[in-house]
Structures are given as structure tokens and as C-alpha cells.
Amino acid sequence: MLTELTHEQMDRYCTRIGVPRKGAPDLDRLAAFQRGHVHSFTWEVLDAFMGWPNAIDPAAAFDKMIDGTRGGWCYEMNGLLGAALSAAGYQVTRLCGGVRRAELGDAVVGNHLTLRVDLDQPWLVEGGLGDAPVRPIPLAIGDHRDGYHDFGIEAADTDWLRFRNHRFGAAPSFDFKADYADEPQLAAQQAWLMADDGSPFRNNLVVMRHFDGRIESIVNRARRTVTVSGMATQAMTSADDLAAALGGVFGLQVPDVAAVWAKVETLPKGEFE
Incomplete structure (x- = not known):
């Protein structure tokens, strides 16, 4: 799996999102990457809805979203963003999360890819929820405001954390652990969401x-x-x-x-x- 963009890919990506190619891997630049990404790419589930081919690898997301003028869902949006941040010098961890785990339990774990970026402290960088924050938020329990919407991270059960979306959010929450990275589980859930008749994205555009x-x-x-x-x-x-x-x-x-x-x-x- 592609872990970071190549030099040529990074040039094209930075041009697309309007962020200079060179710069220090600090918080201000991280925020510029996240904001540029979610303002430049559309979150969409057309592949799952229509049964069109879809891959979890960020290399495929680059081809689709840059060359193909399409958007993507969390595996692609956060996958591409994470690969770009790695190429920009950030320490990125792909975290395995579960949208609506609060209601549906552990069966949904892996249906969401989110990102942890470690700087002076860990930051949650979320470009794959569709209507989540446009800037990094501290990966710690607390309330946050992003422009005009309120978000939060709260304790869930055991060592899970829960990201609480704003009141108009399409997904009310997703659960994650600060150190839980599980690529096989992400791949398994991506395949289920693509193919199973019970997938919400097979039944909703x-x-x-x-x-x-x-x-x-x-x-x-x-x-x-x-x-x-x-x-x-x-x-x-x-x-x-x-x-x-x-x-x-x-x-x-x-x-x-x-x-x-x-x-x-x-x-x-x-x-x-």
C-alpha cells in the first residue's frame, strides 16, 4: 500500500489543494493541508452506490481523485490526505474507527479511516467524514468549535474515544482508539460496504x-x-x-x-x- 505520495504526485496534489509544495511540517501547515483538501475534493460514495470498482490503496485514490476528477469516501479522502502528509514530513498513523459504534457496536469497527498526526501533541485530522472539521483538533477529550459548528471528543467505553459531530452531521459520531491501527479490519469493512446489501452506501447516494x-x-x-x-x-x-x-x-x-x-x-x- 502507498504510504506517501511520490515527488511528482505531491507536486500535483499541492497544486490541486492550493498549498505550497515546500514548508515546515508544523501545525499551521497541517491546518492548511486539511482545509485545502476538504475544500478541493468532494466526499462521495458513488462507487459503492452503483457497484463500480473501488480500491482502498491511496495510490488508487490519487488516480481517481486527481486524474479522474472524482471524490471519495473516508478510505480515499483520508487515505490520500494521509499519504500527502507523510510525504510532507508529518508522522501519520491511520486509525481504525467505527461510525455509529455508539448505536451498532463493534460490528462496525473498520468502517471509518481517520488520521492521527503527532506534533507537539497528537492531533486528529479528519478529512473523511464529509462534514467534519476543516482543521486539526487536539486528540484529547474536550469540546471544539470549527468556524460555526461545535464538535467534541469524549470518552466512550473501555479505552475507546468518541468523536461527536455537529448537530447537522450526516454521521452523528465515530469511535476510535488513539493507538488502534488495523489495516486488515479497514480492508474487510471496505469490502463489506462495497458489496453487501446491508451497506448503507449501497442503498443511499x-x-x-x-x-x-x-x-x-x-x-x-x-x-x-x-x-x-x-x-x-x-x-x-x-x-x-x-x-x-x-x-x-x-x-x-x-x-x-x-x-x-x-x-x-x-x-x-x-x-x-
């Missing part, structure tokens, strides 16, 4: 991206915009609406949008649609 002052998202037929004032929702009613959103605000080049919309149309309508 979810797309999210950060912008200054707002988070834009698609959940099946609904377009959402979250700001400091709250959440506004707009219905999409056609493949043209979906194509305009994916290619416009989310900047994705998606093959066969008509097929994506056709599958969306088979889904039962949810709370916000």
Missing part, C-alpha cells in the same frame, strides 16, 4: 463538500446547504438536476448520471425529500 461558510450535500433526491443559520433543503426531480449538481457545485465528472438517477428513483423517499 450521499455526496458532501465544504465551502467557505457552508457545507453542500446530496442525500438521494435532496440537495442540502448547511450554514451557521441552519439547514436548507431543495428537492431534485430529474437526472438533469442531479447532473447539474454533480458537475457544478461538486465538481465531479461522473459517468452515466442517468443510471445513477434511475437507481435513486427506486429508493423510498426519506425524511428530507
Whole structure:
């Protein structure tokens, strides 16, 4: 598995996210990497939703997200970000987490990849939750505010920690341990999420991206915009609406949008649609 980007890849990545190629591996630069990454790439699960090929290796994420003008989910978003940070001189640990472990238990462990970066202290760097913070937060129990949303890390059971998302977050929380890295478990859950009919991403189209002052998202037929004032929702009613959103605000080049919309149309309508 690719652990850090090559020199040529790093040049292209830094150009894409608007961060200078050279600089000291300090906290300010770390924050610039995270913010640039989540503002430059869209979080999306189109591969799982449509049954298209998907790989957990950051090298594949680079090809897809840089060359293919696509986004990715946690394995790709945090995978690519972690490989870039390693190439920039940071000490990065890929942590094995579980979204909604608070509700669903240990069966979900590995359904989320998050990152620990060690500087003067350990920092949680989260570019793969879709609507999580745009800056590093101390990997310690406490409350944090990122621009206009409140987040937190709290104690869970035994030695697990729980990241608490903001009130409009698509995922309310994920659990992790500060030193728990388990690549086989991440790979197993990635494969399950891609293929099993019980996977939430096989049954829901979810797309999210950060912008200054707002988070834009698609959940099946609904377009959402979250700001400091709250959440506004707009219905999409056609493949043209979906194509305009994916290619416009989310900047994705998606093959066969008509097929994506056709599958969306088979889904039962949810709370916000």
C-alpha cells in the first residue's frame, strides 16, 4: 500500500489543494493541508452506490481523485490526505474507527479511516467524514468549535474515544482508539460496504463538500446547504438536476448520471425529500 505520495504526485496534489509544495511540517501547515483538501475534493460514495470498482490503496485514490476528477469516501479522502502528509514530513498513523459504534457496536469497527498526526501533541485530522472539521483538533477529550459548528471528543467505553459531530452531521459520531491501527479490519469493512446489501452506501447516494461558510450535500433526491443559520433543503426531480449538481457545485465528472438517477428513483423517499 502507498504510504506517501511520490515527488511528482505531491507536486500535483499541492497544486490541486492550493498549498505550497515546500514548508515546515508544523501545525499551521497541517491546518492548511486539511482545509485545502476538504475544500478541493468532494466526499462521495458513488462507487459503492452503483457497484463500480473501488480500491482502498491511496495510490488508487490519487488516480481517481486527481486524474479522474472524482471524490471519495473516508478510505480515499483520508487515505490520500494521509499519504500527502507523510510525504510532507508529518508522522501519520491511520486509525481504525467505527461510525455509529455508539448505536451498532463493534460490528462496525473498520468502517471509518481517520488520521492521527503527532506534533507537539497528537492531533486528529479528519478529512473523511464529509462534514467534519476543516482543521486539526487536539486528540484529547474536550469540546471544539470549527468556524460555526461545535464538535467534541469524549470518552466512550473501555479505552475507546468518541468523536461527536455537529448537530447537522450526516454521521452523528465515530469511535476510535488513539493507538488502534488495523489495516486488515479497514480492508474487510471496505469490502463489506462495497458489496453487501446491508451497506448503507449501497442503498443511499450521499455526496458532501465544504465551502467557505457552508457545507453542500446530496442525500438521494435532496440537495442540502448547511450554514451557521441552519439547514436548507431543495428537492431534485430529474437526472438533469442531479447532473447539474454533480458537475457544478461538486465538481465531479461522473459517468452515466442517468443510471445513477434511475437507481435513486427506486429508493423510498426519506425524511428530507
